[in-house]
Amino acid sequence: WGAAAALGTGATVNSSAPVQVKTNSTTYLENVVQIAAAGSITYAVTADGKLYGWGSGAQQLLNNSSTLAYATPINGVSDVILTAVSEYAGYAVTKSGKLYGWGSNATFTGTTTVTNTPSLVKAGESGEATMDDVISIRTSGYATIALKSNGTVFTWGQAGTSLGGSILGSYNATSGQKTSNATPVQVLQGAATAVKTKNFLESVTDIEASGTGNDIIFYAVQDGDTAVWWGNAQNANTVYASTATQAVTPLKFANGAATYGNKISRIHAGISGNKHTVVEHIGGQTYAHGYVGANTGAIGNGSQGTAWSTYPYVVNAANGLVDFASSKNNVAIGGAIRMDGSVITWGNANNLGQLGDGSTTPSGTVPVQVGGSSSDRLVLGAGNIYDKKDTSHTKAKKEYTSGIPVIVRLSEDEVLVIDKSRITTNSSFNVFGTGGVASAVTFTSTDESLATVDQNGIVTPNTNGKYGELEIYVTETSTRIRETIKLQIKPAGSVAMPQIVAGTNHMAVLKADGTVWTWGASTALGNGNTGNSNTPVQVLTAANTPLRNVVNIAAYGYMTYAVTEDGKLYRWGVATGWQTTNNYILNGSTNIYYATQVTGVSNAVLAEIGPMAGYVLTSNGDLYGW
Numbered sequence: 367w368g369a370a371a372a373l374g375t376g377a378t379v380n381s382s383a384p385v386q387v388k389t390n391s392t393t394y395l396e397n398v399v400q401i402a403a404a405g406s407i408t409y410a411v412t413a414d415g416k417l418y419g420w421g422s423g424a425q426q427l428l429n430n431s432s433t434l435a436y437a438t439p440i441n442g443v444s445d446v447i448l449t450a451v452s453e454y455a456g457y458a459v460t461k462s463g464k465l466y467g468w469g470s471n472a473t474f475t476g477t478t479t480v481t482n483t484p485s486l487v488k489a490g491e492s493g494e495a496t497m498d499d500v501i502s503i504r505t506s507g508y509a510t511i512a513l514k515s516n517g518t519v520f521t522w523g524q525a526g527t528s529l530g531g532s533i534l535g536s537y538n539a540t541s542g543q544k545t546s547n548a549t550p551v552q553v554l555q556g557a558a559t560a561v562k563t564k565n566f567l568e569s570v571t572d573i574e575a576s577g578t579g580n581d582i583i584f585y586a587v588q589d590g591d592t593a594v595w596w597g598n599a600q601n602a603n604t605v606y607a608s609t610a611t612q613a614v615t616p617l618k619f620a621n622g623a624a625t626y627g628n629k630i631s632r633i634h635a636g637i638s639g640n641k642h643t644v645v646e647h648i649g650g651q652t653y654a655h656g657y658v659g660a661n662t663g664a665i666g667n668g669s670q671g672t673a674w675s676t677y678p679y680v681v682n683a684a685n686g687l688v689d690f691a692s693s694k695n696n697v698a699i700g701g702a703i704r705m706d707g708s709v710i711t712w713g714n715a716n717n718l719g720q721l722g723d724g725s726t727t728p729s730g731t732v733p734v735q736v737g738g739s740s741s742d743r744l745v746l747g748a749g750n751i752y753d754k755k756d757t758s759h760t761k762a763k764k765e766y767t768s769g770i771p772v773i774v775r776l777s778e779d780e781v782l783v784i785d786k787s788r789i790t791t792n793s794s795f796n797v798f799g800t801g802g803v804a805s806a807v808t809f810t811s812t813d814e815s816l817a818t819v820d821q822n823g824i825v826t827p828n829t830n831g832k833y834g835e836l837e838i839y840v841t842e843t844s845t846r847i848r849e850t851i852k853l854q855i856k857p858a859g860s861v862a863m864p865q866i867v868a869g870t871n872h873m874a875v876l877k878a879d880g881t882v883w884t885w886g887a888s889t890a891l892g893n894g895n896t897g898n899s900n901t902p903v904q905v906l907t908a909a910n911t912p913l914r915n916v917v918n919i920a921a922y923g924y925m926t927y928a929v930t931e932d933g934k935l936y937r938w939g940v941a942t943g944w945q946t947t948n949n950y951i952l953n954g955s956t957n958i959y960y961a962t963q964v965t966g967v968s969n970a971v972l973a974e975i976g977p978m979a980g981y982v983l984t985s986n987g988d989l990y991g992w
Contacts, residue, residue, distance in 0.1 A: 367722035367736070372406040374420035376435045382719025382726055384737055384795050387420065387437050395437040404505070405453040410437060415445040417458050424470040426482040427456045442468075443484040452505040455523075458484055465497040465512065489520060489550040497550055506575040509582045512550060517569045519586055520550035553584075553596075555616065567594070567616055576635030576692070585633045586616065593633060594618050634692050634700075688797070701736075705805055706791035706845060707798035709736040722795075737795025744804055744840055744849035746770040747788030754779050754826070771985035773971040774851055775917055776817070776827055779858040784809070784823030784851075789840065791847060804847075810839040816855045827855045833863055861914075861931060867921040869939075874926050875902065880915040882928055882961075890924040892938035895959040905938070905961050913961040920973045927973040927980065928961060935964040935973060935982055 367384050370377045374387035374395070387395045387410070397413040407421035407428065418437040425432045429441055440456070443466050448459035455469030466484035479485060487497045497520065502513040509523035555565040572587040583597035594616035690702035699713030699720055710733040711721040719726055722736040735742070749770045750762035763780065776782055789804040796802070809819040813836035817827045825838055838851040854863040861880030866873065872886030883902035884891045892905040892913075905913045905928070913936060918929040925939035938958045964982075967990065972983040981991045 368720045369406060369718040371422040371433065372403075372408065372420075374408060374435070374437050380718045382716070382722065383724045384722055389418070389437045391436075400448060402450045404451045407451055407453070409440070409449040409451045409456065411446050411449050411458075415447070415461065417443055417446045417449055419451075419456070423453060426468060426470045426480065427451065430482045441483065448500075448503065450503040450505045450510070452507065452510070454508065455505060455510065456484075457487075457503050457505065457510070459500045459503060463499040463501075463515070465500045465503070471508070487522075487550060502573055504573050504575040507577040507582050509575060509577070509584075511553075511573050511575045511584050511586075513570055513573045513586075517571070519553040519567050519570050519573060521553055521584060522547050522550045523582075553586075553616065572632050574633045574635050583635065584616075585635060587633060592618065632690075634690050702733075703797055704845065705802060706793070706842065706847075707796040707802040708742065708791065708793040708845065709795060709797065710734065711736055735793070735795075737793065742791070742793050742845075742847045744807070744842060744847055745790045745792050746784060746840060746849055746851070747790060748785040749788075749823075750783050750785075751776065751780050752783060754781055759783055769986060770851060771971055772850075772852060772983065772987045773854065773985075775854045775856055775863060776825070777856050777858050777860060778827045778829050778833070780827070782825040782853075784825070784840070786823050791842065791845070804842045805845075806843045808841050808843060810841070812837040812839070817853060825851075825853065833857060835863065862917045865919055867919050867926070869921040869926065870923050872921070872924065872926075874905075874919055874921055876916055876919045876928075880917065880931065881905070882913055882916050882919060882926075884926070887924060889940040889957065889959070890926065890938075892926060892959070892961050895957075907936075908960040908962060910960075918972050920975050922975040922977065925975055927975050927982075929970045929973050929982070933969040933971070933985065935967040935970045936961040937964055937975075937980070938962060 367373070367381045370380050373381060373385055375381075375385050376388060376391055377385070387408075389395050395410060395412075395418060398410045398418075399413050400411040402409045403421075405421070405423050407419065407423040410418045412418065417440040419428055419440045420434045420437045421428070422433045428434045429438060440458075443458045443460070445461045446458045447461055450457045452469075454471050455467055458466045460466070465487040467487045468481050468484045470480060489497045497512060497514075499515040500512050501515050504511050505523075507523075509521060512520045514520070553567045555567045567586065567588075569588050570586045571589065574585040576583050576585070577597070581598045583595055585593065585595050587593050596616045688703040688705060688707075690700070692700045693713075693715075699711060699715050701709060701711040703709050709722070711723065712733040713721065714728045715721075716723075716726050716728045721728070721734055723734040724738045747769055749766045750759070751764040751766075751774075752759050752762055770782075770784065774782060786807065789807055791802055791804050809821055809823055809825075811817055811819045811825075813834070815828060815830070816832055816834055816836045817825055817838075819825045819838055823840075833855050835852065835854050838853050839848055840851070841848045856863040857878050860878035862876050862878060864878050865876040868874075869886070869890055872884055872890035874882055874884045876882055882892070882905040884893070884905055885899045885902050888895050888898045891899060891903055893903045894906060894910070896903075905926075907913055913928060913930075915931040916928045916936075917931050920927045923939070923941075925937065925941070928936045930936065938961045940957050967982055969984040969986070970982045971985050974981045974983075979991050981989060983989055
């Protein structure tokens with residue numbers, strides 16, 4: 367979603383909602399295992415090792431073309447497992463761990479050449495050895511950082527003179543600390559004054575690079591929990607109120623250890639107006655800090671903040687993440703994938719639909735959900751009804767193996783057990799397809815005088831002679847997505863919860879035994895039009911037998927609908943006035959004097975009828991009308 371030129375769909379207009387990337391006008395890009403983006407360019411790696419690119423930017427990055435409207439294979443590289451891209455350079459790591467680079471500047475690509483053909487990246491002071499065993503790569507602005515499988519880190523490109531820094535984090539015996547190197551050089555643990563005293567950064571588990579041009583910050587996580595940084599920080603708050611605004615070799619985050627006990631596990635960093643914002647994952651919680659200037663909403667904490675945050679803020683609605691990202695191109699936007707598969711974004715740029723929530727309005731200070739959240743729901747995948755006496759729940763009276771219906775009718779001598787392990791999420795846009803397994807959920811009863819529910823999902827009616835309708839709310843605690851079960855409590859051994867409805871000149875009652883009784887105008891009674899009645903008469907079918915096992919009724923005018931326990935829909939009565947024009951409400955007839963089954967309807971749980979239309983709700987929540 368976002369700017370048309372970056373979508374990869376052949377589109378000429380922007381999109382504020384997700385659209386699927388295509389390889390041509392009719393075929394979608396599939397089997398993708400990793401993606402990377404910068405500027406208006408996106409790269410994607412497929413399961414068969416192909417690398418695709420699309421968007422608009424330097425022609426060396428897009429098969430010698432400045433624009434690729436659809437996902438197109440990048441020439442000259444195969445067996446790819448990992449990719450990275452900046453506005454100046456593209457990279458691919460192959461199955462063998464070798465690193466290839468290409469792009470528009472010889473210093474930035476690690477290959478010493480300007481080329482649109484992927485070439486092996488050379489390493490070391492001699493520039494002769496190839497980069498092997500690469501497991502992660504990040505690039506931003508003019509510089510790049512790579513992590514090898516042995517936990518060591520290499521950088522290259524051009525990194526910093528605006529603050530007088532020399533920030534590749536490496537040392538050269540001739541020139542001292544480096545600001546520029548066309549091939550990868552190994553990052554030091556601390557200051558070095560000669561080759562023999564080199565002490566290299568090791569045990570690294572995550573890396574990041576952020577910045578534009580040569581104003582770059584590099585980040586690394588050591589041993590899976592301790593964060594270090596080096597580069598041009600622009601402001602000390604980018605690195606937890608550090609006293610330093612630049613570092614030529616890695617420094618620890620100033621108060622990260624004291625505040626969070628070295629629990630930083632992953633880092634992503636972005637940049638807005640040459641000022642850095644960092645998002646990190648700490649013990650399952652997501653924090654952001656750095657530049658949060660007026661009206662940016664860059665850190666998603668619910669407030670505009672001041673020009674710089676002096677400590678990390680919790681990112682709202684971002685607990686428990688699969689992945690997260692920040693823009694590296696002077697735009698204050700960020701995003702994250704939650705554990706349930708939904709995607710959230712935040713920031714002040716949405717004029718091209720960059721937030722993907724279906725609007726072009728900036729989110730301001732709080733995250734919004736990609737695709738919109740109006741259709742988010744929890745899916746209650748399974749549950750059973752047991753007799754109350756069966757306290758070990760060994761023999762189900764009714765099994766819901768394909769989902770709990772939206773309406774459940776429960777006798778006072780029964781319990782409903784909701785299977786917590788089968789509760790999943792279903793988002794309007796979800797990276798897991800239909801949704802992922804829900805995180806922790808809570809259960810709430812809206813009327814505990816009728817039924818209670820515990821936090822194991824067991825619903826128990828009260829045996830107090832009270833019958834009626836209530837709701838059971840199932841809420842995912844992290845997202846606040848809620849699903850509702852409409853629960854009807856009925857007497858023990860009965861078919862239905864008693865109900866009464868009224869038409870224009872008749873009334874109808876549903877008894878606990880599942881029979882229906884009416885009184886009033888003759889044509890509305892459903893007993894064969896035997897005359898008006900001022901006392902209840904039983905509704906019959908055309909076979910002159912009682913209509914039985916009814917669980918719900920509805921009435922309007924001279925018409926009545928009834929839903930039976932097995933999901934069938936019946937109706938009877940007379941269409942009057944303009945209702946007779948097409949007779950749709952009564953299945954094409956103006957007069958139906960006996961309860962008659964409606965064709966084409968199954969799994970009904972609830973019916974409604976009005977002056978112009980009839981409706982039925984099915985057990986899975988689908989609504990039909992005519």
